[in-house]
Amino acid sequence: MIRFDVHKVFRQSGVDFKFEMKEEIAVGSITGLSGPSGSGKTTLLRFIAGLEKFDGELMCNEVVWSKNKVNVVDPSARKIGFVFQDHALFPHMSVIRNVEFATKQPDSAYIADLFARLELDDVRDSMPHQLSGGQKQRVALVRALAPKPELLLLDEPFASVEQRMRSRIVDVIRHHHDENGSTVLIASHHDHQLKDLCSRILFINNGRVKAARNYSSLSPDHDHGVVEEIHLEENTALVKVKKGEDRLELRLPVSMLEGVQKGDKLKLDFLKDQN
Ligand code: ADP
Ligand code: MG
Numbered sequence: 001m002i003r004f005d006v007h008k009v010f011r012q013s014g015v016d017f018k019f020e021m022k023e024e025i026a027v028g029s030i031t032g033l034s035g036p037s038g039s040g041k042t043t044l045l046r047f048i049a050g051l052e053k054f055d056g057e058l059m060c061n062e063v064v065w066s067k068n069k070v071n072v073v074d075p076s077a078r079k080i081g082f083v084f085q086d087h088a089l090f091p092h093m094s095v096i097r098n099v100e101f102a103t104k105q106p107d108s109a110y111i112a113d114l115f116a117r118l119e120l121d122d123v124r125d126s127m128p129h130q131l132s133g134g135q136k137q138r139v140a141l142v143r144a145l146a147p148k149p150e151l152l153l154l155d156e157p158f159a160s161v162e163q164r165m166r167s168r169i170v171d172v173i174r175h176h177h178d179e180n181g182s183t184v185l186i187a188s189h190h191d192h193q194l195k196d197l198c199s200r201i202l203f204i205n206n207g208r209v210k211a212a213r214n215y216s217s218l219s220p221d222h223d224h225g226v227v228e229e230i231h232l233e234e235n236t237a238l239v240k241v242k243k244g245e246d247r248l249e250l251r252l253p254v255s256m257l258e259g260v261q262k263g264d265k266l267k268l269d270f271l272k273d274q275n
Helices: 043-048 095-101 108-117 134-143 163-180 191-197 270-274
Strands: 004-010 014-027 030-034 055-060 063-067 082-084 151-155 184-185 199-205 207-213 224-231 236-243 246-253 266-267
Touching: 004 043, 014 043, 014 207, 030 043, 030 163, 043 082, 043 151, 043 184, 055 134, 055 224, 082 134, 095 108, 108 134, 108 163, 134 151, 134 163, 151 163, 163 184, 163 191, 184 207, 191 199
Parallel strands: 030 184, 030 199, 082 151, 151 184
Antiparallel strands: 004 014, 004 055, 055 063, 199 207, 224 236, 224 266, 236 246
């Protein structure tokens, strides 16, 4: 678990912004951070990466990473890949140098595969200023993935790219997660992409988590049903789901349905385990 109980007041132009969050994020999960601009998504990612000091405590697997404005574990030792909102490529290095510079022992085959999936082969030797916003974003993603980080922090990874490429990025993130069992946090206001990828979404507003929604475990094949009815029982719920032309009745633990409402999509990959 990544556990944090953090708070900080930012003063900007005489106005206070109060950030206060206490949450747990399962290691190995893909979690979304959804919320309007200025709600605190980037700030949370920066806290977790150790790039910004705060009061309170942040732990990963029972190891204290930061406590009361002190980074107990150095950011460089956290095995984090970070895709920054502004991409932050090194301007004086080519695309491939940007990627390899971030990695002690670059896995050339893995990097080549990422370049191909994200259609970056043609810009391998280009300089950052020659790239479009979308290309910069994809290079930043490859640079973050190349060292196979245990924790991947993505800040608005879908912002500068069009729909077709968004689906590619979703596939690349899911593939990285499935291959490496990494923990992924994605700040985005593209809720559609978040729902496709995440097992849980934290809805953030004004420096706080206002709501959290869980989805059933990740499905590699997008196998969805639409919730038609939910009947709560003691610890389980009877859920009627429409999947294509079929109607299914499922008895599920209530914990799996936290935040799920009628009309929501439910990922149904767990059904395979029951067959
Ligand atoms: P989001 O990523 O959701 O758009 P941010 O986390 O970037 O939101 O910002 C949330 C708020 O946090 C900002 O409006 C700002 O007031 C405050 N903030 C974050 N970092 C700083 C900082 N270093 N200095 C001053 N204010 C900051
Ligand atoms: Mg932001």
